Amino acid sequence: MRAVPRWPLWLGARVRRALGTGAAVAAAVLACGWPYWRGHPAAAVITLACCGGFAFAGGLLAAGRLGRRTGAAFVLAAAAWAVTWSAAWNTGAAPLLSVFAQSVFFVAIGVGVVLYPGGRLVGAAARTWTAAAAVIMVGGQALLCAVSRPRWNGFAASAVWPSVHPDEEVFRWAQRAVTVAMVVLAGALVILLLARLPRTGRLDRAFTVPVAAAVTVGVSTALAVQGTLLGTAVTLDDVLGVYFVQGFCATTLPIVFLFTALRARLSELTVVERMHRLAAPVSVRKVRDALRSVLGDDTLDLWLWADGGYVGVDGRPMDVPLEAGRWRNRVRTSTGEPLATIDVAAALRDHEALVEAALTAGGRALETVRLQAAAQANLERARDAQERLVRVQAAERERLAAELQRSARARLRSLELTLARLEEAAADPPAREQARTIRRELAEAVAELDDLARGVHPAILADAGLAPAMDMVAARAPVPVHLDLPAGRFRPEIESTLYFALCEALTNAVKHAGAGSIALTVRSGPAEIVAEIRDDGAGGASPSPCGGLAGLTDRVRALRGHVTIQSPPGAGTTLTITLPAGP
Secondary structure (H helix, E strand, C coil): CCCCCCCCCCCCHHHHHHHHHHHHHHHHHHHHCHHHHCCCHHHHHHHHHHHHHHHHHHHHHHHCCCCHHHHHHHHHHHHHHHHHHHHHHCCCCHHHHHHHHHHHHHHHHHHHHHHCCCCCCCCHHHHHHHHHHHHHHHHHHHHHHHCCCHHHHCCCCCCCCCCCCCCHHHHHHHHHHHHHHHHHHHHHHHHHHHHCHHHCCHHHHHHHHHHHHHHHHHHHHHHHHHHHHHCCCCCHHHHHHHHHHHHHHHCHHHHHHHHHHHHHHHHHHHHHHHHHHHHCCCCHHHHHHHHHHHHCCCCCEEEEEECCEEECCCCCECCCCCCCCEEEEEEECCCCCEEEEEEEEHHHHHHHHHHHHHHHHCHHHHHHHHHHHHHHHHHHHHHHHHHHHHHHHHHHHHHHHHHHHHHHHHHHHHHHHHHHHHHHHCCCHHHHHHHHHHHHHHHHHHHHHHHHHHHHCCHHHHHHCHHHHHHHHHHHCCCCEEEECCCCCCCHHHHHHHHHHHHHHHHHHHHCCCCCCEEEEEEECCCEEEEEEEECCCCCCCCCCCCHHHHHHHHHHCCCCEEEEECCCCCCEEEEEEEECCC
16 A cells, blocks of 8 residues: 655655745744834734745755755845844844845845856856955945944944944945945846846746846845935934845845746646647657757757667768757667757756756657658668769769760871871772772761760860850750850869750750740859759640650759749740759
């Protein structure tokens, strides 16, 4: 029989510890401010609730996985707030302890905000602000104590006070200077938070804006109330009234942080449903896009294990080195075998629980799409092999054409010259006529060989490029051909593929469409090369399995390109060839 739990599920060990921390701080507030609370019961109830809630929220953050050091700083701030109320006793060292506790209270809150969420002071600006906060708040308070007497601060004259050189005029000037420094410090904190926005992901950005707003409102109110103590007739009730308002305003910060922590926890609990909804129907791209949406990182990359290596969404092997500011997380199956790798922004390290929840929720989908990734990887390998074959064929075609031009043609020309000499030397007229006939047939054979070499790979294409080669083709065409081609060179396999594809398109336009004029345009961009052939023929063109357009399409696809045809009946045909420009 299963044992009945001693505590409700919602009252776990972390919550109980946080409640204990809040109760202890609330008791400390009650003890430190007892002389004041007896005459102000309403303020006592509000302050006990706020201070205890402050400590409770800090305890929950400190016990969680996100913002632990921020939570610890908030617990310290709540304890300092409790000690601040010791001024109510207005005797001995209690007032002195109170003013320095107030400084620690503000420093702890500011440092807690700066530390969130990673628990680190990231960047020189954060470290500089922290040092400046300690100097201004604690050092400034020490300066005020050194140049004043306790009654100038609203305390009893008999209180222990480290007066080194009391001078009321100097004290008033120092008060104003410290207040101005506090205003600058508060403004710098807001600027520091807002400056983080461009470098944070969507998860942290949703937190930074409300915290910056809470800091702005809370600190502005606290400073405005602090300004009421700059007068010359300050009483203890004035001081304690300021403490009450400042503490009440500061309570908004842990509430914002607690709300953020609860929101993060809610995201972890709902990630399964969101992953299933976003990834349906399951595909490699759907799973990647679902992870991007759930984790709030549009730069997330996904690779799946297939055939002994990781392949991307497009089936290509993973060959991307880990860049600075990125975090690579490897996922394994329940049996420990490699499953996938994700590459995300380094800021998501602070949300590791959410990342783990998303990967766990997407585990079944990842195992399903791994088969798709393996098939895509095989397809990519086949395409790579086909692309290499096209390159080899282009190079071999160029070599064969050059060999025909250089070797066979040269030998035939030499033989033609020999026959010419034989014709001149022959005394017998029939022999001379026969030599003349053979030489004429040999010249025709050389011309046919030149045509064959140009059909295999035109020399002008290898020597001058696509534009001059197409100029020659257009000049031989039976209809006007308007050319608009760039003068630059492309890779050999690109030039060869475009040349033969454009020649095939021109032949189809003249032979089958009955075009009266043809316009041919080639545009080269950083990512792709686009060729467009427009004619004014009959239209209605469609590729047949064994036709020229089908062969043209296959040739282009071998280089990872594609062909589109727009050919409405009676309105001409526009054929567009797109090839990747990259290596």
